[in-house]
Structure formats: structure tokens, C-alpha cells
Amino acid sequence: xxxxxxxxxxxxxxxxxxxxxxxxxxxxxxxxxxxxxxxxxxxxxxxxxxxxxxxxxxxxxxxxxxxxxxxxxxxxxxxxxxxxxxxxxxxxxxxxxxxxxxxxxxxxxxxxxxxxx
Amino acid sequence: xxxxxxxxxxxxxxxxxxxxxxxxxxxxxxxxxxxxxxxxxxxxxxxxxxxxxxxxxxxxxxxxxxxxxxxxxxxxxxxxxxxxxxxxxxxxxxxxxxxxxxxxxxxxxxxxxxx
Numbered sequence: 392x393x394x395x396x397x398x399x400x401x402x403x404x405x406x407x408x409x410x411x412x413x414x415x416x417x418x419x420x421x422x423x424x425x426x427x428x429x430x431x432x433x434x435x436x437x438x439x440x441x442x443x444x445x446x447x448x449x450x451x452x453x454x455x456x457x458x459x460x461x462x463x464x465x466x467x468x469x470x471x472x473x474x475x476x477x478x479x480x481x482x483x484x485x486x487x488x489x490x491x492x493x494x495x496x497x498x499x500x501x502x503x504x505x506x507x508x
Numbered sequence: 509x510x511x512x513x514x515x516x517x518x519x520x521x522x523x524x525x526x527x528x529x530x531x532x533x534x535x536x537x538x539x540x541x542x543x544x545x546x547x548x549x550x551x552x553x554x555x556x557x558x559x560x561x562x563x564x565x566x567x568x569x570x571x572x573x574x575x576x577x578x579x580x581x582x583x584x585x586x587x588x589x590x591x592x593x594x595x596x597x598x599x600x601x602x603x604x605x606x607x608x609x610x611x612x613x614x615x616x617x618x619x620x621x622x623x
Contacts, residue, residue, distance in 0.1 A: 395550075436614035498552075499550050500549055501549075
């Protein structure tokens with residue numbers, strides 16, 4: 392079974408509107424972290440936001456927030472007030488702190504977001 | 509400060525040749541990772557170095573792949589007898605040790621094309 396699932400096809404959003412990018416995960420590890428990375432066409436991986444499995448509140452970083460629903464094993468990224476520069480691939484990733492002792496990240500296949508002017 | 513650097517940025521090689529890819533992590537980062545990203549796909553973990561500990565090689569796809577890290581800093585990923593399916597972008601990342609929440613900082617990658 393895939394550990395990180397990102398099944399949305401290419402997403403489109405109008406500039407200045409909000410968009411939600413879906414991510415579900417699968418783990419039996421009691422302690423884990425969830426990450427979102429942005430990859431523009433230039434190829435670099437840019438860290439956006441982190442959510443720990445024991446965090447009581449949803450993470451927020453500027454225009455990015457994470458809608459963490461632990462029971463449903465989902466960690467959706469919400470981008471508010473979309474900008475043209477948000478057009479990129481977005482990857483959800485997980486680190487398992489006990490079973491994944493090497494702290495590697497397991498990535499989903501990514502979602503392409505296109506922001507329309 | 510300087511980020512993670514990788515060289516070369518692009519490499520075209522003939523099938524059967526050996527290639528070496530280099531990664532310079534952020535100074536002070538003792539954890540170093542190699543990932544592979546095939547066209548339109550997510551990142552696939554290859555190998556992990558943490559300080560002087562034995563590396564975790566569990567992600568290496570075959571024995572043609574190897575990596576070393578000299579002096580706890582620079583790392584070299586070597587692919588022997590390259591095959592066309594090795595064509596991908598190879599990304600290196602580094603992070604602070606011991607902090608589970610610490611993000612991994614990625615380099616710009618090396619795009620490998622095997623003809």
C-alpha cells in the first residue's frame with residue numbers, strides 16, 4: 392500500500408482564490424511528521440510547512456496552512472490568496488519517527504497546481 | 509549561508525558507462541540523503557548518511573549504485589554500467605541531526621540522461 396497518496400489530477404485556481412491540495416497517508420507508526428514541498432519548473436524543492444502527529448493545532452506558515460485530520464489520516468495543504476508564482480508541483484511527504492529510524496522522507500507522486508490570472 | 513550544492517547540473521552519458529554525482533551539504537548538517545526523481549514522479553529514497561554511523565542503503569535499486577561520504581561532508585553517488593532506466597534527476601538533501609521535525613534542504617539536483 393502506498394504510504395502517501397496524492398490522487399488529484401492537475402489543479403487549477405484563479406489568482407487570489409484559495410485552493411486545497413489533498414494528501415492522505417498510511418502508517419502504523421505512533422509518531423510521525425508530515426511535510427509539504429513545492430517544486431517549481433526550475434526543479435528545486437522548497438519546504439513549505441510541517442505538521443507533527445502530536446501537534447494539537449494545525450500548522451500555519453503565512454499563506455499556507457495544513458488541514459490535519461489525524462483520524463482520517465489526511466494532511467491537506469491550503470493555499471490562501473493564490474499567486475501566479477504558486478504554479479508548481481506540490482509534494483506531500485512523511486517521516487516515521489520509530490519505524491523510519493533513518494528519518495528518510497517518503498513522498499507522494501505530487502500534484503500540479505496552475506494559477507490562472 | 510550557502511545551500512546544498514550538486515554537480516554536475518546535467519550529465520549525459522552512454523549506456524554502460526560509469527558516472528559520479530557530487531553533493532556538498534550545508535555546513536554543519538550531519539545528515540545527508542540521496543533521492544531519485546523520475547520524470548513526473550515523486551522522490552524515491554536511495555541512501556542516508558548520519559555522521560559516522562553506517563549508511564542506510566535500503567533504497568538503492570541495485571548493486572550498480574553506491575555512495576560514500578568523505579569526512580562527514582561531501583558525498584559522491586556512483587552509478588556503474590548505467591542503464592537507460594537510470595535516467596532521472598538525482599537530488600541530494602541535508603538536515604540538522606537529531607531533530608525529527610527538521611526539514612531537509614534540497615540541492616538543485618543533477619539531471620542524468622543515459623543514451
